[in-house]
Amino acid sequence: MPVSLDWMIKHLNIELIITNSYILKNSKYKDEILKKGLHKFFGFDGVIYTDSGTFQMYSQGRANISNEETIAFQKAIGSDIITPLDLFTLPSDDKKTARLKLEKSFERSSLLEKMHESYSLPLQGGLYVDLRKKAALLANKYEPAVYAIGGIVPLMESYDFLNLVKVVYAVKSLLKPNVPVHAFGAGHPLVLPLLVLLGVDVFDSASYALYAYDRRMICPHRTYNVDELEYFPCSCRYCEAEIPKDLTTEELAKHNLTVIFEELESIKEAIHEGTLYEYVEYKLGARPELVKAYRWIMRSANKWLQSYEPMSRKRGFLTRDESFKRPLVKHTKNRLSYVKSSCQEVESFMGKIPLSLALSYPFSQVSTYKHEYSWYAESIYFMNKEPLSFIKDVLAYQFRDDFSYKVKWENVKFIYSKTTKRLREVRYKNKVMLTLRSYDNLFVPRDEFYYFLKSQNINFPYKVKVFKEAEPFVKSGRNVFAKFVKDVKGAFQPQDFIAILSEDGRDFLGWGQALLSHKEIPYFKRGVAVKRK
Numbered sequence: 001m002p003v004s005l006d007w008m009i010k011h012l013n014i015e016l017i018i019t020n021s022y023i024l025k026n027s028k029y030k031d032e033i034l035k036k037g038l039h040k041f042f043g044f045d046g047v048i049y050t051d052s053g054t055f056q057m058y059s060q061g062r063a064n065i066s067n068e069e070t071i072a073f074q075k076a077i078g079s080d081i082i083t084p085l086d087l088f089t090l091p092s093d094d095k096k097t098a099r100l101k102l103e104k105s106f107e108r109s110s111l112l113e114k115m116h117e118s119y120s121l122p123l124q125g126g127l128y129v130d131l132r133k134k135a136a137l138l139a140n141k142y143e144p145a146v147y148a149i150g151g152i153v154p155l156m157e158s159y160d161f162l163n164l165v166k167v168v169y170a171v172k173s174l175l176k177p178n179v180p181v182h183a184f185g186a187g188h189p190l191v192l193p194l195l196v197l198l199g200v201d202v203f204d205s206a207s208y209a210l211y212a213y214d215r216r217m218i219c220p221h222r223t224y225n226v227d228e229l230e231y232f233p234c235s236c237r238y239c240e241a242e243i244p245k246d247l248t249t250e251e252l253a254k255h256n257l258t259v260i261f262e263e264l265e266s267i268k269e270a271i272h273e274g275t276l277y278e279y280v281e282y283k284l285g286a287r288p289e290l291v292k293a294y295r296w297i298m299r300s301a302n303k304w305l306q307s308y309e310p311m312s313r314k315r316g317f318l319t320r321d322e323s324f325k326r327p328l329v330k331h332t333k334n335r336l337s338y339v340k341s342s343c344q345e346v347e348s349f350m351g352k353i354p355l356s357l358a359l360s361y362p363f364s365q366v367s368t369y370k371h372e373y374s375w376y377a378e379s380i381y382f383m384n385k386e387p388l389s390f391i392k393d394v395l396a397y398q399f400r401d402d403f404s405y406k407v408k409w410e411n412v413k414f415i416y417s418k419t420t421k422r423l424r425e426v427r428y429k430n431k432v433m434l435t436l437r438s439y440d441n442l443f444v445p446r447d448e449f450y451y452f453l454k455s456q457n458i459n460f461p462y463k464v465k466v467f468k469e470a471e472p473f474v475k476s477g478r479n480v481f482a483k484f485v486k487d488v489k490g491a492f493q494p495q496d497f498i499a500i501l502s503e504d505g506r507d508f509l510g511w512g513q514a515l516l517s518h519k520e521i522p523y524f525k526r527g528v529a530v531k532r533k
């Protein structure tokens with residue numbers, strides 16, 4: 001190993017170690033590891049996940065070990081997550097072989113399931129999408145710590161990103177959403193964003209070392225042969241050599257690791273900021289195969305991705321033709337179909353939209369290279385002149401429901417900002433019912449709004465009921481944990497406002513914002529499902 005584990009633990013934000021039990025078993029450290037256990041041996045008290053010998057048996061054509069043998073060894077060294085000896089499926093395998101390997105891999109995993117171990121469930125299936133789907137459906141019957149998509153290294157090595165995303169999508173879109181997904185052997189900065197977009201959570205790769213031995217330098221957008229470089233495209237602390245050629249294998253490996261970890265940080269930041277699509281698209285220019293893969297996702301995985309589309313983001317950029325195919329656009333079209341506006345229309349990047357929605361997300365928050373608009377003054381004038389039309393349209397758009405058109409808006413008062421002339425609040429008998437959020441022109445409901453609707457027998461479309469034991473906590477303003485959600489109503493998305501009700505549905509406990517989509521919540525047994533304000 002060109003870089004020590006101590007160095008990695010000290011310098012990188014490592015949350016989990018994946019190491020190979022087959023290599024350890026065949027190393028001179030075998031007895032020491034068996035004696036001390038993995039955690040002591042590595043000096044790491046986090047989660048240690050061990051792979052079996054599957055990949056080495058394939059890539060190095062080494063002598064077979066048995067499934068029982070590798071499992072026993074992984075257990076003996078104290079692995080936190082054990083991997084069975086699955087059967088590596090090649091892209092060139094015919095369907096019969098791929099099916100047999102898939103079934104045999106499951107058989108081998110069943111042993112770990114029966115042993116009640118914390119384990120990784122490898123999913124094979126080769127290039128056959130129907131087999132990959134079959135693997136996912138079978139996998140849902142198991143209770144592993146992680147699902148691991150296998151047999152994809154050759155696809156990444158040959159830059160066959162189209163088949164890579166087809167395979168990953170076939171599996172991930174059918175898997176239970178509460179179990180993390182690992183892509184075996186993925187670690188290049190070019191594929192990581194794309195895989196995260198498809199919902200992959202865990203990565204492992206030896207490329208930092210293998211590439212370094214091979215004099216290859218990983219950069220965010222490509223790989224260079226370091227000995228051919230005339231200039232130095234990196235200034236990280238390990239690239240201190242005078243010229244790239246002078247980098248030692250160790251320095252190169254440290255550089256490669258640094259770049260890969262920087263990539264993961266950038267991806268996490270993009271998720272945090274709500275700009276993952278922008279980030280993925282920014283990478284597309286690096287390889288034509290990435291464009292092909294992304295176009296396929298926008299076409300074939302769009303509907304699935306739409307169900308994870310947040311209600312709002314602070315900003316967004318549509319910088320290429322592919323951007324207009326994002327789930328955001330289709331999802332917004334769907335929201336628009338609930339609006340029965342009779343007001344004037346204006347041109348947006350999605351075609352004509354009612355003026356009442358022009359300042360709402362995404363029409364004013366997302367900028368494109370094709371369009372420029374200036375309906376600000378008109379929009380402000382409209383919300384002053386026809387506040388009720390404005391409110392009804394925004395609510396219909398926001399909550400994908402026509403309730404706002406059925407409500408009798410009596411005894412309602414509108415409060416405007418003196419300086420900006422924007423609508424700020426809607427009050428009912430002088431109690432604040434709705435406030436208008438300035439950055440995305442969507443409404444934040446207050447308790448009074450629920451009672452206002454209820455008094456008119458109007459059903460609010462997005463609801464969760466919580467178990468009795470959680471009621472006092474929710475009432476006092478605490479977040480709602482997924483395991484306390486009894487029932488979910490309405491097709492809400494992340495960030496949508498939802499009404500939290502008591503177990504019997506009679507009492508309103510407060511408003512919350514969904515962190516997960518309505519589809520995900522029922523699966524989760526841990527973590528917050530609905531955030532209180």
Ligand code: GUN
Nearest residue numbers: 052054055150151184185
């Ligand atoms: N490492 C890279 N690919 C694979 C795979 O398909 N299975 C296992 N167990 N490890 C891998």
Ligand code: ZN
Nearest residue numbers: 234236239255
């Ligand atoms: Zn560097």
